[in-house]
Amino acid sequence: MAYRGRGPRFVPPPEEQHRINRKIRAPQVRLIGAEGEQVGIVPIADAIRRAEEAQLDLVEIAATAQPPVCRILDYGKFKYQQHKKESEAKKKATTTTVKELRLGYRTDSGDIKRQIEKAKQFLEAGDRVKFLLRFRGREMAYQDLGRKKLLEVCDALEDCGLREGVPRMEGRMMGILLAPSKKKAKPRAAGGSDATKAASTGGDAAKATPTSDGAAKSGPSDPAVADVAADAPSSEATEATEAPTPPGTSPAAS
Secondary structure, three states, X not given: XXXXXXXXXXXXXXXXXXXXXXXXXXXXXXXXXXXXXXXXXXXXXXXXXXXXXXOOEEXXXXXXXXXXXXXXXXXXXXXXXXXXXXXXXXXXXOOOOEEEEEEOOOOOHHHHHHHHHHHHHHHHOOOEEEEEEXXXXXXHHHHHHHHHHHHHHHHHOOOOEEEEEEEEEEOOEEXXXXXXXXXXXXXXXXXXXXXXXXXXXXHHHHHOOEOOOOOEOOOOOOHHHHHHHHHOOOHHHHHHHHOOOOOOOOOOOO
């Protein structure tokens, strides 16, 4: 007997998702033209003739409708666009993986801390974590200790993970699943703009603080007020002019 090898010799091509041209069995179809216009309900022979005249294909896009909906288009281009949409949808889809970490009901505290640190890294990366605790032989009698151990681990990870359900037995293993918790955005300061305005007002007030001579360090910002202030005589000159001359003293001597 001859050796045939592994697997089938002929792999049939995948079936088409849409019936086209002569494969459409409905006697009448609702036809959509090549430009997207509604032609209406026409016999299948008339629809195929229109597609052949346009050098395109007649594609059945809604087989469950009564009558079926067909459209005149380029089937090769249509399949390419469908494949492109599917690939883009796969890229946008988010996939989460489940990381398994194993413990024992007699696991030392140092090993448990190391497993907790690993679980934190997985949860922060967006992965789900499943803790498994295996019982061997007569250890099945200590399921309560194992359940307590798993709950302690979940309490240590409550800041970055959410517990899904309670520890459950799966054969000789007890497991629990943790999902990453949603990060809460920090609340924005409500009085930020008011504080900024207060700071700017305080800076302007500091600039306008009067000196020991009674005059401000920075002059008025309005040009008209500045001109009036320049034309007005100073207070010291006014006092000197109005001061009376002492008796017996000539103005020239003073």
